[in-house]
Amino acid sequence: MSAPTPETFAQQLQQLRHDLIEQIRQQRGGKIGRAEAAEDRHDIQSGDWAQFDGERDLAMALDQRETAELQAIDAALKRIANGSYGYCGDCEAEIPAARLHASPTTLRCLTCQERAERASGETHPTL
Structure with missing residues (x-):
């Protein structure tokens, strides 16, 4: 690759990774998953199971998306390491x-x- 250097993209990817992990931590309120956090916030005894199920499904979809984003970032960092990034x-x-x-x-x-x-x-x- 010509300019910019792979190190420039490595820094950008590392920052994206850091920001995504921090966002996940803030949204979850710690180390528990979104589904558990939604369950804690929701009064299941209210009988609104449809709302709870919807919140849980959304939380699981967001978890899957964030996992895919982290995997894509890690794969790009591996491509930088092996010299195939940018092709x-x-x-x-x-x-x-x-x-x-x-x-x-x-x-x-x-x-x-x-x-x-x-x-x-x-x-x-x-x-």
């Missing part, structure tokens, strides 16, 4: 620095990402 996993072209700054965990160049999304039917906007 498309499909076509091996160099990924532009602007794309990496916008989405530092990205695995593909824009062209390959769009192709992958069309193939899978995803409708997410790409960076």
